[in-house]
Amino acid sequence: MTQRSVLVVLFDGVQSLDVTGPLEVFAGASHFAGAAYGLRTASLDGAPVRTSSGLTLVPDGSLADADPPHTLLVPGGEGTRVPDPALVDWLRGHAPRAERLVSVCTGALLLAAAGLLDGHRVTTHWTVCDHLARSYPAVEVDPDPIFVRDGRLATSAGVTAGIDLALALVEEDHGRDIALTIARHLVVFLRRPGNQAQFSAQLTAQTARREPLRAVQHWITEHPGEDLTVEALADRARLSPRHFARAFQAETGLTPGRYVDRVRLEHARRLLEDTTDGVFGISRACGYGTPEAMRRAFIKALGTAPAEYRRRFRTQRAAH
Numbered sequence: 039m040t041q042r043s044v045l046v047v048l049f050d051g052v053q054s055l056d057v058t059g060p061l062e063v064f065a066g067a068s069h070f071a072g073a074a075y076g077l078r079t080a081s082l083d084g085a086p087v088r089t090s091s092g093l094t095l096v097p098d099g100s101l102a103d104a105d106p107p108h109t110l111l112v113p114g115g116e117g118t119r120v121p122d123p124a125l126v127d128w129l130r131g132h133a134p135r136a137e138r139l140v141s142v143c144t145g146a147l148l149l150a151a152a153g154l155l156d157g158h159r160v161t162t163h164w165t166v167c168d169h170l171a172r173s174y175p176a177v178e179v180d181p182d183p184i185f186v187r188d189g190r191l192a193t194s195a196g197v198t199a200g201i202d203l204a205l206a207l208v209e210e211d212h213g214r215d216i217a218l219t220i221a222r223h224l225v226v227f228l229r230r231p232g233n234q235a236q237f238s239a240q241l242t243a244q245t246a247r248r249e250p251l252r253a254v255q256h257w258i259t260e261h262p263g264e265d266l267t268v269e270a271l272a273d274r275a276r277l278s279p280r281h282f283a284r285a286f287q288a289e290t291g292l293t294p295g296r297y298v299d300r301v302r303l304e305h306a307r308r309l310l311e312d313t314t315d316g317v318f319g320i321s322r323a324c325g326y327g328t329p330e331a332m333r334r335a336f337i338k339a340l341g342t343a344p345a346e347y348r349r350r351f352r353t354q355r356a357a358h
Contacts (some may be wrong), residue, residue, distance in 0.1 A: 041073050042211065045107035045136075047145075048081040048097050049125055051117025054089040055197045056142040060111055063204035066220035071212050080104045082124055090116040101128050109207070110136035113200070114143030114163065126151045140192045140207070142200035150174040154191075161186045163196035201226060247289055250275040255290070258298055262305045263325045266298045298325075303339055306332060310348040317344050 044064050046057055057079070067074040081087050084100030110133055130152040133139055141149050146162035147170060149155050156176040161167070167181035180186060185194035185203040194203040201224070209217035254275050258266055271294055272282035286294050306324040309315055317329045326332035329344070336344050 041076050042108040043076040043078065043105070044109045044111060045104055046077070046079045046111045046113065047101065047125070047129075047148075048079050048087045048095055048113075049115075049117045049122060050087045051090050051115050051119075052087060052095070052113050053115035053143060053197065054091055054093050054095070056113030056115060056145065056200050057089075057095065059198065059201040060113075060140075060142060060204035062224060063201055063208060063220055066223055067208045067212060067216055070219050070223070071216045074208075074212055074216075075109075078104065078107070082122070082128065101125075101132070104132075106132065106135035108136065109138040109140060111140045111142065112145035112148050114141070114145040114147070114196070118144040118147040121148050121151045129154065136190075138190050138192065138207070140194075140203065142194050142203070143196045146170060146193050149193075150177055155193075158188045158191050159186055160188065160191070160193040161195055162193060198226075248285070250277065251286055251289055254286070255297070258301050262298075262302045263323045266294075266325060268294050299335070299339075302326065303335060306336075306344070307347065307351075310344055311351050320344070 044061075046061060048057065061077060061079075064075040064077055068077075078099070079095070079097045080099050080101045080103075081097045082101050084097060084103070086094050086096045088094055112129070112133075126148060129148060133149070133152065133154055139149070139154065141160075141162070143163045144166055146155065146160055147166065150160075150170060150173070155174065157178075159178040159180055160170075161180050161183050162170055164181055167179050170177065171179040183195070184199040185192060185206065187206075192203055192207065194200050205217050205221055205226075208220060254271050257264075257274060258271070264270075268279050268283050271286075272279040275282050277285065283294055286292075286297070290297060292300075302324045306320055306326070309320045309323065313320075315323075317332070321327065321329045321332040324332065326335060333343050336342060336347060340347065342350075
């Protein structure tokens with residue numbers, strides 16, 4: 039088995055979980071699959087760094103002395119908000135030599151500052167997606183997925199998404215069985231695809247300020263199979279359809295239709311993952327009406343059909 043070297047960049051203000059999460063995954067691969075990865079951490083000068091939570095991490099060496107790795111991993115943290123110019127310069131000069139370039143959370147800001155994300159589709163933590171897009175217009179920022187692959191570049195959302203991405207990379211390198219073994223050892227699920235949204239429909243949308251709209255949000259979540267047209271929801275809120283649609287979007291950040299789509303998709307995914315219910319019954323329960331309508335919604339949002347989604351992400355409880 040060819041060993042792949044992994045170099046993790048350390049800096050003051052780094053998020054400790056962005057470092058240790060992926061490292062535990064890669065270390066697990068080496069434990070369960072032989073010497074799969076050679077792991078090394080490095081700071082600019084080889085000195086210890088202080089994480090955003092106050093922990094001190096002692097690197098293996100300095101970036102200046104590091105050989106070009108197979109995988110260069112750049113974590114996030116408070117230290118990315120005002121990037122160290124020397125670190126950005128190092129990334130600009132050395133990151134292109136890596137076969138695979140990975141960022142976790144706001145580590146994408148460091149890569150963007152070095153010009154390494156221009157022309158690529160990327161993601162990062164949802165709180166800085168707008169900042170990344172505004173500051174670097176040559177970068178295509180997708181705020182929804184938990185991780186994005188674009189050629190040799192892989193970027194992920196916050197903290198635990200780095201573990202999801204690392205598991206996906208191990209699966210790519212060494213197969214699903216090894217990745218599943220690591221996931222079980224770490225007591226995490228090997229079932230989150232990269233295009234899974236960073237948060238649920240309820241968290242994606244803001245909570246409406248006015249009680250009638252909040253009540254409608256709750257009704258949608260609890261009754262995805264009901265008539266959820268704008269007219270029906272407006273009647274429940276005792277507003278005209280036009281007034282309701284405008285007020286709902288103003289207070290939640292999503293149109294009623296978009297919010298309903300996300301709730302229905304999320305509910306259908308949970309049923310596919312956690313139950314043995316048939317696709318026909320699920321499509322009716324979630325308001326799609328027909329399996330074909332649900333299939334189209336899954337293909338559009340997730341790039342996979344409901345049956346394939348269930349095969350890949352069904353829980354052990356549902357499988358038995």
